[in-house]
Amino acid sequence: MASQQQEPTSKTAEDQTHISNGAKLEPLSKIPKTYKKPKQKAPIEPPVPTIAIFYGFLLINTLAAAYAPIQDCDEVFNYWEPTHYLNRGSGMQTWEYSPEYSIRSWLYIVIHAIIGKFGSLLSSRTTAEFYFIRLALGAICALCETRLFSTICKTFNPRVGIMFGIVMVFSPGMFHASVAYLPSSFSMYTTMLGMAAFMDWRGGLKTAPGMMWFGIGATVGWPFSGALIVPLLAEDLVLSSMTGDVSEIVYRLLDGVIRSLLALVLQVAVDTFFFHKVTVVPWNIVYYNVFSGPSRGANIFGTEPWDFYLRNLSLNFNFWFLLALLAGPILGLQFLLQGRSTTKASSIRSMVFSTPFYIWLAVFSAQAHKEERFMYPAYPFLALNAALALHTILAYVGSSDPAKLVGKIPAKLKLYIVGLCVILAIDVSVARTIGIISAYGAPLQVYAPLQDKKYAGTEANVCLGKEWYRFPSSYFLPSGMRAKFVKSAFNGLLPGQFTEAKTGFGFFPGTWLIPPGMNDQNIEDPSKHRKKRLPQRANSPDPEKPTPRRGTAFKAPERKPGVWTPVDFKRPAAAPYPDWDFHSTKPLPYRPFKYGPYHITMGLRTMQWDEWIELDNHYLKFHDLKKRRIEERGDKCCQTAPEAYDGAVELLEEL
Numbered sequence: 001m002a003s004q005q006q007e008p009t010s011k012t013a014e015d016q017t018h019i020s021n022g023a024k025l026e027p028l029s030k031i032p033k034t035y036k037k038p039k040q041k042a043p044i045e046p047p048v049p050t051i052a053i054f055y056g057f058l059l060i061n062t063l064a065a066a067y068a069p070i071q072d073c074d075e076v077f078n079y080w081e082p083t084h085y086l087n088r089g090s091g092m093q094t095w096e097y098s099p100e101y102s103i104r105s106w107l108y109i110v111i112h113a114i115i116g117k118f119g120s121l122l123s124s125r126t127t128a129e130f131y132f133i134r135l136a137l138g139a140i141c142a143l144c145e146t147r148l149f150s151t152i153c154k155t156f157n158p159r160v161g162i163m164f165g166i167v168m169v170f171s172p173g174m175f176h177a178s179v180a181y182l183p184s185s186f187s188m189y190t191t192m193l194g195m196a197a198f199m200d201w202r203g204g205l206k207t208a209p210g211m212m213w214f215g216i217g218a219t220v221g222w223p224f225s226g227a228l229i230v231p232l233l234a235e236d237l238v239l240s241s242m243t244g245d246v247s248e249i250v251y252r253l254l255d256g257v258i259r260s261l262l263a264l265v266l267q268v269a270v271d272t273f274f275f276h277k278v279t280v281v282p283w284n285i286v287y288y289n290v291f292s293g294p295s296r297g298a299n300i301f302g303t304e305p306w307d308f309y310l311r312n313l314s315l316n317f318n319f320w321f322l323l324a325l326l327a328g329p330i331l332g333l334q335f336l337l338q339g340r341s342t343t344k345a346s347s348i349r350s351m352v353f354s355t356p357f358y359i360w361l362a363v364f365s366a367q368a369h370k371e372e373r374f375m376y377p378a379y380p381f382l383a384l385n386a387a388l389a390l391h392t393i394l395a396y397v398g399s400s401d402p403a404k405l406v407g408k409i410p411a412k413l414k415l416y417i418v419g420l421c422v423i424l425a426i427d428v429s430v431a432r433t434i435g436i437i438s439a440y441g442a443p444l445q446v447y448a449p450l451q452d453k454k455y456a457g458t459e460a461n462v463c464l465g466k467e468w469y470r471f472p473s474s475y476f477l478p479s480g481m482r483a484k485f486v487k488s489a490f491n492g493l494l495p496g497q498f499t500e501a502k503t504g505f506g507f508f509p510g511t512w513l514i515p516p517g518m519n520d521q522n523i524e525d526p527s528k529h530r531k532k533r534l535p536q537r538a539n540s541p542d543p544e545k546p547t548p549r550r551g552t553a554f555k556a557p558e559r560k561p562g563v564w565t566p567v568d569f570k571r572p573a574a575a576p577y578p579d580w581d582f583h584s585t586k587p588l589p590y591r592p593f594k595y596g597p598y599h600i601t602m603g604l605r606t607m608q609w610d611e612w613i614e615l616d617n618h619y620l621k622f623h624d625l626k627k628r629r630i631e632e633r634g635d636k637c638c639q640t641a642p643e644a645y646d647g648a649v650e651l652l653e654e655l
Helices: 013-017 050-067 073-088 107-119 125-155 158-170 173-177 183-199 206-222 222-239 248-274 283-293 308-337 340-364 371-398 411-440 621-634 640-655
Strands: 460-464 479-487
Touching: 013 222, 050 158, 050 283, 073 107, 073 125, 107 125, 107 206, 107 248, 125 158, 125 183, 125 371, 158 173, 158 371, 173 308, 173 371, 173 411, 183 206, 183 222, 183 371, 206 222, 206 248, 206 308, 222 248, 222 283, 222 340, 222 460, 308 340, 308 371, 308 411, 308 460, 340 371, 460 640, 621 640
Parallel strands: 460 479
Antiparallel strands: none
């Protein structure tokens, strides 16, 4: 809280660094017994007009809405497809939406479906609705970012706000999280609003609004995101307990709980309507992921090493992630070294708001199942941590005290060094964002020809093969086309189809009729595949090459990871290649790159035994050249490591 004592006529640079609501913070022991708004100076306004900041966030998010690839197939099949079903009557259904399991909320889908309906009024193309929803998500995110930016400037320092804005605008992580149609992104929005409520002490503690926003994020969005409120709520309770007014504490807590429960009641009502049974989706999500046992739960969908998020966040936030990790130690040192009680109180507040990021990173790093989107709710805390750390470093580096070593460095040199680091971080972030768009943007482009008017109303199937997870949703297909699967190397459970029955079933029967072949153990259901692999169109064509040789594909037997038992094995006999000759067989005309823009697709596939080594009329020339080079240069040309010798012999025997 701000002190009501008379302010000094001047402030040092250090005093200017730690300001809350335009007045110096007093030690916790001097907090007034009531939280009536004290007489204080006008709050510090952001150095840039708030509307300009909003337009900056909106511009970046609009670009993300137009160009950001869909990072996660869950976004398509768990959110875009159900939205397509509500608005257009067809879509693919995952097991999570089966009434048997019901671990996805229809309230979250309905909100976006309503937004999408407005988009469908702008154009007859199905993609118009897709991009309109994305643009709306970008605008909502920009509003939340602007609200938090403004509060940071007024509560901590304008320079902290500027640094926060730079991290949010230029980070590749925020580029795709801002417009992702995922509950974790929705929780990120509400996290920013909740942070702003807890951060803003003007007019008293805002415990209830803060609890409400985190509660909405945990119910409508992702239940686990509610854990981020713990340090912020603890701070408010400690401060409230020091006033001695128990009734006020209880009132604010009850107010916040009631607001959150209203959101939960609305969610249960909507889900009950769609599932035709009383359903509490947040509890179902927590139960399945935490208490369902070893044969179920998140781990059956894949696990990652403990350092997955360290590597992922390093890519998505580079220099800013390092600063976010260092924020705690830096603020701790500041607290220990500062002599004034005002700056110590400010350091404590900064440490409180830096804590949620560490808790979130530690908890989810300890989980075996990891996905990039799990970090989305903590992105605002990461950006704030980085801003606080950089602000504190700049306050120290900017010192001109000749008694300190840093004070002897020329001011221009310090400015150049700091500016270079910030510009380098921005350049690396922008380069990665552009790289993601150019290398992984193909799924949003390859279906564009189907939007031609000549395909409107065409009844056909678009078959998805081994890269089914890159399908951008049914919004990219004409109204008469349906996405189907053909058998590929994937042996887990694929989505089915929402029933399109209408007569006699009431509203949206696909939401409450139990679909066949669903399970919560990721067990493959063969009925999800097309029996005849003769689709009219396929999104996984074979490579452009001549008719392949006859050969035998070999698949190793199933084994536990890390366990390998040697077995006797003999290579299958090679079938002779027809009309082959050392002197007349020309090299096979492979095309390493197809015509047009190049996109990385990671199209790995099993290779036929007989295609490992292919000989043609250049072989003898190459063989003679290699033989001569070995004779001339010996060990300088070719060597075999002792530990690899047995493998080399085995390879030669194979050849």
